[in-house]
Amino acid sequence: MTRALSWFFSFVALGAVTLLVGVFVWQSLPVWHHEGWHYITGTKWFFRQKEFGTLPMIYGTVIVALIALVLAAPLGFGAAIFTAEYLPRRVRLAVKVLIELLAGVPSVVYGLLGILLLRDWIYNLFEKFEPLSGDTLLTAGVLLAVMILPTIVTLSDDALRGVSSAQRRAARGLGLTHAETVLSIALPQAKRGLGAALLLALGRALGETIAVFLVVGRQDNNLPEHVFSLRAWLDAGQTITSKLGGSETNIAYGDHVHWGAMVGLALLLLIMTGTVTLLGTGFGKRSDA
Amino acid sequence: MRKSLDFLLAAVTAFCALVAVALLVGLVAVIAQRGGPAVNWGFLTEQIRLVGAAGGIFWNLVGTLILLSSALTVCLPLAIGLALVERVWLQREGPRRLLRTLLYTLNGVPGIVFGIFGFVVFVQWCGWGKSWLSGGLVLALMIIPTVAVSLMERLKAVPKKYVEAAAGLGLNRAQIVWAVLLPQAWGGVVTGSLLGLARAAGEVAPIMFTATIFAGATLPKGIKESPVLSLPYHIFILAQDSFDPSVGSKLWGAALVLLALVLFLSVIALPSRLKLHEEANV
């Protein structure tokens, strides 16, 4: 009886997950028929003209997440090295608890702070580039950086603490300094875990919707010539998530191809975050072994 | 040279840690400072008026609680079932690992994907329209990994000797589950649920197309076309036209209440998580 119930509920849950993937594949079929590969490589999205190219949104999603990662990774690693390697155990736990609590701050709250503070700061700070407003890809990236910082810190800290203290003691016994021990023992041995922390944080950044939605500007069809230029990042843009969060989702249902294009976006997102998460967990796991 | 490197690393990393903590604490402080004045008894018990510029957030709180409790009710049996299957009923490591990987992946699925999924299945196919139940179901699916993984970790930590002692008394597996494993690992369900709820309480993306509207809903009377108000969606909508100063203070107030709710849920999950931490460190 217990066994049957366990299996039953598990199958319900697994069924729901299967249905989830199935729905996205199946519902997006029309747009694949309509656009083919052009759906991914196309640079123009005009739904009235039935033109659905998602490249600018893929660009927006990736660039915003990368900006976040580049900003948050050094800071997060540094903080994790300090908590794991320098702080006494009790203080470390306290700092970790604090940081983990803050990892749970809802994204709409981050979004609110982004709208009311960060937007103006970015606008003023980069005034000489003459951005049209404070709603830019860079704003979204900076906001995401703050949001994924706790994830990076706490997972990296775990990875570093996973390195056996006997190794550290042996290195100190040879006369290596604290810093040398960190750099030659702790970091190299934790590198898989640190990589996993980055990947999982990247997954979170790619999929974040609400905070990005509020500050990215939601400007369709923005694909600059030079993707790695500060000026380009100071334009408004669109990410997959900000597109999905907008009102177009409500309009699209009913039109097969248009709806397929929207669901296709979700499928792309699912594939991107799924890959990154899977890599991240696989990566981290092997470091424990 | 070696000495200065030693000092440099300590100084640089300490600075990073300080910045990280200051950033996050500062963020909470800003919300508290701006939202504090708006929060009072009336704010919590009155209904919304003048598009958020006046009144309170009573029905938003109620709506969020309805969503959370329905999500938890649906999630619990599924998550417990999954955890038991993984730890107790599956015998081989291969399928177990597959199940775990699936849960980790599900944990990484963005909220908006759940939202679109719920929109297709519940709102359109089932024809419920925006309904509290669609929201609850979607949120339930979203927090299954949190609860299941938390319980799995606790089940793993149950000392072997208890299981062996129970088996020695002639209990079968199902009896061991009820008599030993679940009572010992129940803390995992509680912790996981609290953390899951903390996450669900703050999410907008899964419920914006499935369950919640900005104004004009109170207690739902059925399933079809019975949306609720909710706290995070309220903030989300108001944030987009935050230029009206009278909305401003209410907006910060709502953000403070939401933040307090989420932090409260995570804080009561703390003691048992810390205990696990301590045990893991011994």
Added chain:
Amino acid sequence: MSDCCPPPVATDVAPILEARGLEVRAQGRALIREVNFSVRPGQVFGLIGPSGAGKSTLLRALNRLADLIPGLRVSGDVRLHGQSIYAPGTDVNALREKVGMLFQQPVVFPTSIAENVLFGAKRLRRLSRGERAELVEFALTESALWDEVKDRLKHPATALSVGQQQRLCLARTLAVKSEVILMDEPTSALDPKSTQAIEELIRRLKERHTIVIVTHNVSQARRVTDWIACVCVRDGVGEIVESACCDAVLDNPQCREVIEYLSHA
């Protein structure tokens, strides 16, 4: 020193390492107290005594590894070449370079065998490629491992047997040119053959190094040590209750605790 022990035999050689009134406390409780001894250059100095008496703690205080264990407080003094190692301004890392440590469980780093040997040395000194190769061969030869591993210096060190790993740890310490080597039950995790290899090494190394060794094994103490201090628990605190040349302690113990310990060991 305890009342039932004869004073240590005075020699004309200056001690290389001495402890003076050494005490280690943790959470307000003393773990060891009133530890006094002198180790002469080239001596193998044995520490024996029951489990939990504080031998490992004492050893860690001798090269300030105890500093790294939170909660431990060391008072009293330890002198290396007459210089206090607890004096303010002491370069702790340079100290640990001179006073190396071998642990009960060998700790090899997850890199190649050669890298393990060079792990400390290449950071402490500037070494050319040729010097590195030379140093690896020298240290591995000294630790009697060269013949076994000379064909696979680039292989991972973790693949070695535990006995070989312990000798690799010794090679690593020799490569940084330690003068004093502290060994904490270095053979208790090893098989008889590796144990024998380590014991032979100790006898050979004492020509150029000074060794302080904690051992659980009385016959080992008899085989390798010149001088023995016995650490026993008195009133709940570890003390050196008897200290004399090897045979004197083992054959003719004076203290009640030592007699009891030897009769069980």
